[in-house]
Amino acid sequence: MASEKHHLELYFSNPELRKLRIEQVAGDASSREYYRVFSPEKTWILCIDPDFGSFPSDQYPFLEIQRLLTRHSVPVPRVIGSRKSDSSILIEDCGNTLLQDMISANPSRNALLYQKSIDCMSRLQSITGKSDSLPFNRSFDPEKLMFEFDFFITYAIENTHSTKLRTGTLATLQKEFRKISELLFRKEHFVLNHRDYHSRNILVSKNGLVLIDFQDARMGLPQYDAVSLLKDSYVTLDEQFVSDMQHYHYRLLMENKLTVMDYDEYLYLFDIMAFQRNVKALGTFFHQAYVLEKKEFEQYITPTLAYLPGYIGRQPELATAGEIILNTLVQP
Numbered sequence: 610m611a612s613e614k615h616h617l618e619l620y621f622s623n624p625e626l627r628k629l630r631i632e633q634v635a636g637d638a639s640s641r642e643y644y645r646v647f648s649p650e651k652t653w654i655l656c657i658d659p660d661f662g663s664f665p666s667d668q669y670p671f672l673e674i675q676r677l678l679t680r681h682s683v684p685v686p687r688v689i690g691s692r693k694s695d696s697s698i699l700i701e702d703c704g705n706t707l708l709q710d711m712i713s714a715n716p717s718r719n720a721l722l723y724q725k726s727i728d729c730m731s732r733l734q735s736i737t738g739k740s741d742s743l744p745f746n747r748s749f750d751p752e753k754l755m756f757e758f759d760f761f762i763t764y765a766i767e768n769t770h771s772t773k774l775r776t777g778t779l780a781t782l783q784k785e786f787r788k789i790s791e792l793l794f795r796k797e798h799f800v801l802n803h804r805d806y807h808s809r810n811i812l813v814s815k816n817g818l819v820l821i822d823f824q825d826a827r828m829g830l831p832q833y834d835a836v837s838l839l840k841d842s843y844v845t846l847d848e849q850f851v852s853d854m855q856h857y858h859y860r861l862l863m864e865n866k867l868t869v870m871d872y873d874e875y876l877y878l879f880d881i882m883a884f885q886r887n888v889k890a891l892g893t894f895f896h897q898a899y900v901l902e903k904k905e906f907e908q909y910i911t912p913t914l915a916y917l918p919g920y921i922g923r924q925p926e927l928a929t930a931g932e933i934i935l936n937t938l939v940q941p
Contacts, residue, residue: 613644616655616697620690631655634705645702652702653689662696671698671824673743681736683729684819703819709808709843716850723838723854725818726811730834731861733820734800748799749829754790754885758783761892764900766937778933785930792881792926799828800867806834807841831862832875836883842890842913855879877924884920884927887913888934914939 614631621629625648634643634654644655661669669691678685687701711722738745747753762782803810804825812819835858839851846854859875862868870878891913897906914935921931 613642613655613657616657616692616695617646619692619695619697620699645705646699654686654700654702656698656700658696658698660696661691661693661698664693667693668743669693670743670826674823674826677736677738677744678733678820678823681732683733683736684817685823686819686821703812703821704814706813707809708811708813708818711813712808712844719850720853722813723850724857726806726838727835727854727858727861729811729818729820730803730806730838731858731865731867733803733826734831734834734862734867735865736801738801744801744826745828747827748796749793749802749827749833751787751790751794753827754793755787757885757889757892758786758790760896761888762786763892765891765895768895768899782930782933785933789881789885789926789930793830793878793885795830795878796828798830798868798870798878800831802827802829802831802833803837804829804833806837808838808844830878830882831858831868832879832882833886836879836886840883840887840916842887842894842909845912845915880920880924881926883916884924884931887916891934891938910938 613633614626614629617626617629617631628648630647631644632647634645640659642657644657646653646655658671661671672688672691675685675688679687686703689699689701691698708722708726712719740746762779766779766782803820803823804827805822806820810820810822812821835855839846839854855876859868859872862875868875891910894906894910894913897903898910899907917931917935921927921935
């Protein structure tokens with residue numbers, strides 16, 4: 610990792626540098642690279658983010674949102690320093706134990722971890738701010754949701770199954786996706802969302818939970834983060850457990866006066882939002898696995914597809930789009 614070590618010259622003196630060791634940390638589906646930096650006494654995480662150096666303003670989302678979350682006592686890694694000219698950020702090392710790694714056969718232990726995760730989610734969703742500032746000036750509007758649906762069509766449908774889908778059927782799918790996107794645009798219910806709140810973006814440290822990968826935070830339905838956590842492509846949870854956690858999240862929303870929807874509407878929008886989120890995830894997995902040839906993402910396609918029949922069975926609005934997807938992507 611000698612080629613990456615030059616980034617550390619900005620943060621450490623020459624005598625300190627001679628004692629450091631650096632190892633790459635496996636990342637998710639992003640352009641960022643992460644390295645763990647070892648000294649004899651402690652460790653740090655070095656993030657190399659190409660977008661940082663080319664960002665047109667000083668309000669870089671990761672740093673802006675990290676400061677916002679820190680001010681509101683949402684647990685995130687501390688930033689040690691950053692250099693835009695070097696596209697680098699040095700942050701606190703909070704370990705490498707993911708919520709995904711902590712799932713066990715012990716229901717009570719899982720319940721405690723997920724309740725704590727929902728507590729953190731609720732704290733984040735309680736944050737408010739000026740509508741013209743990050744991240745409150747970004748939302749899951751129909752254009753954003755359709756961008757994600759179109760990404761799915763491009764990489765999961767057209768690039769891999771073009772011979773199975775007729776032009777008329779594709780137009781129908783796009784029309785149904787537009788209806789779903791407009792159905793989810795209910796600004797009166799919007800709260801701040803992490804935007805990628807799944808079991809691989811929640812660290813379990815000796816001091817509690819720590820949230821990572823929060824730079825895309827934006828306004829949307831409170832169900833968005835709940836869906837990410839409870840209908841996770843990386844961890845499949847028991848349906849009764851999911852129901853219990855939905856009740857827990859809804860109770861916190863009511864206690865914190867974050868919603869006026871009743872529980873039936875909460876569950877209805879949870880299903881619609883879950884459908885959109887899982888379809889978006891499928892687009893990402895197909896792109897990573899078959900375009901970027903990162904075959905490790907292929908294993909998450911089947912469990913994500915397995916969620917769709919439940920939503921379709923409960924919500925008629927999803928039937929047409931859901932059946933097209935399943936008929937196209939699920940092998941007979």
